[in-house]
Amino acid sequence: MTRSQSSVGEHPAGARPAGPPAGPLTLLGVVLLALNLRAAIAGLAPLLPDVRLELGLGxxxxxxxxxxxxxxxxxxxPFAALLGRRIGVQRSLLMAMLVILAGSLVRAAPGIWWLLAGTVLIGAGITVGNVLVPSAVKQDFPQRQGAVTALTTAALTGGAALAAAVTAPLAHTGLGWRGALLVVGAPAAVAAVVWLPQLRRRHVAPPVRLGGAAVLRSPVTxxxxxxxxxxxLTYYAMLAWLPTLLRDGGVSAADAGWALALFNLxxxxxxxxxxxLAARRGDQRGLGLLVCLTWAACLLGLLxxxxxxxxxxxxxxLAQGAGIGLALTLLVLRARTPESARDLSGTVQSVGYLLGATGPVLVGVLHDGSGGWTFPLTTLCVAVAAMAVAVLGAGRDRQV
Known part of the structure; x- marks a missing residue:
């Protein structure tokens, strides 16, 4: 179904926001939410060698x-999308920031189990943000979807870059790796405070349901x-192992951390x-293939x-910023309404991140098994080839 065909009647009468309209404070809140959606993960990567040494991890x-x-x-x-339906996007996103903050506190406690438990809490909070921020963008900024998605994606990437840059230096100032991780978790509290006024804005959803099972039947999904x-898979594998790969090659811990910061920045x-760019055109296949070629150049260069x-x-x-930016934009562009954006986001991110979760472990296992980085990097090249095939379908001008 093309965009022109699907645009008729996609916003049923009666669907309207209740409360004050979206303004600069709403935009600031969305950007601060996005700032916390990778930082707590990226901040750990430069510290992995220190964590492994202290806790004796393989x-x-x-x-x-x-x-x-x-x-x-x-x-x-999928449960994040359900939470958004049950208690609303605004309350769900506030809850997400509070859970990230709680997870940051828990993983700073001594012992591997506290580290794992805090990491799971952080992952749960970030998941809710991942799923519902695209819905908030489509809901609150329907005329500026591309521009606001660009801002939120930049904040997401910038938060990861800043966290990757500061954790290693902070850890060596006396804070230790636990103190450094606490610092990168603190901005979630700021985001929660700024987002609080949004609880007064309640959206009255239309009775028509355009997501759910229809999303699962669409090849676009x-x-x-x-x-x-x-x-x-490619991004998180690089995020987890690029500093270790470089340190194995003789690069200092600080320089490896800065390389990861550069990668994110x-x-x-x-x-x-x-x-x-993606929002200005109906077909994004060419743009997607360019992203894949750039990823391939990075991996082949490291080899x-x-x-x-x-x-x-x-x-x-450059590749990872463009890749995540395109993926999040396609979630907005391929959905017909905020409700379908919420359901499409939940489904796509569930499947996509389950695949992505294999990246760091897969690369770690392949590295241990092969004794080097050639086999892991070659495997990531295969993932990039699969990415190129997928974008030929995801980039076509059609909607769910």
Missing amino acids: SGTAGLLTTLPVLCFGLIS WALAAFMGMQS LGIATAVLTPT AAPSWYLVWATIGG
Whole structure:
């Protein structure tokens, strides 16, 4: 179904926001929410060698610490969509920030089990934000979907970059790795406070249900899920293991952390640009293939010339920002209403992140089994090829 065919009658009469209209405070709140949707995960990656040393963890278990939140994304996403239906998007997003904050406090406690429990809480809170922020964007900013999605994606990527940059230096100032992780979890409290006024804004949903089973029957949904899955698998594998890969090659801990920060920071530019470009055109297949080619250049570069790691971190950063920006934009563009955006987001992110959750563990296991990084990086190249096939379906101009 094309966009022109689906636009007629997609907003039934009576669907309207109750309370004050969306304004600058709403926009600031959405951006601050997005800022916390990767930071707590990215902040752990530069500290993994220190965590492994203190707790005596193997590569597979260390990879699990990065995989657990992504696994939560996959398992909890359908329930996050249900939570949005039950108590509303605004209350659900406030709850998400409070859970992230609680998880940050729990994982700072001594012992591996507290670390794992806090990581799961953080993953659960981020999952609710992942699923419902696209719905909030479509609901509160229907005329500025591309621009606001660009801002939220930039905030998401920027939060990850900042966390990756500061945790290693903070850990060596006397705070230790636990104190550093507490610092990167603190902005969730700020987001919660700024978001509080949104509880006065209640949206009266139309009685027509355009999501649910219809979402599951659409081939667009599964193409989007495959694209997001391969993008997530590649991104989270790199997020978890790029510093370790570089440190195994003789790069210092601080330089490896800065390379990961560069990987995340440079994604901000493409995270801003890609949603705007995608929203201006009906067909996004060419843009998606360009993203895949850029990912391939990063991985092949690390294989062929690892000493040029700053170049490949730069290229990979541009690729991951564009990839997540395109994936989140397609969730908005391929949905007909805020309600279908919520259900499509829940379904796609559930399947996509379940696939993505395998990335850090898979790379850790392949590294331990092969004794090097060639086999893991080659496997990620295969994932990028699958991503390219998926975007041919996800990028077509049609809606769920």
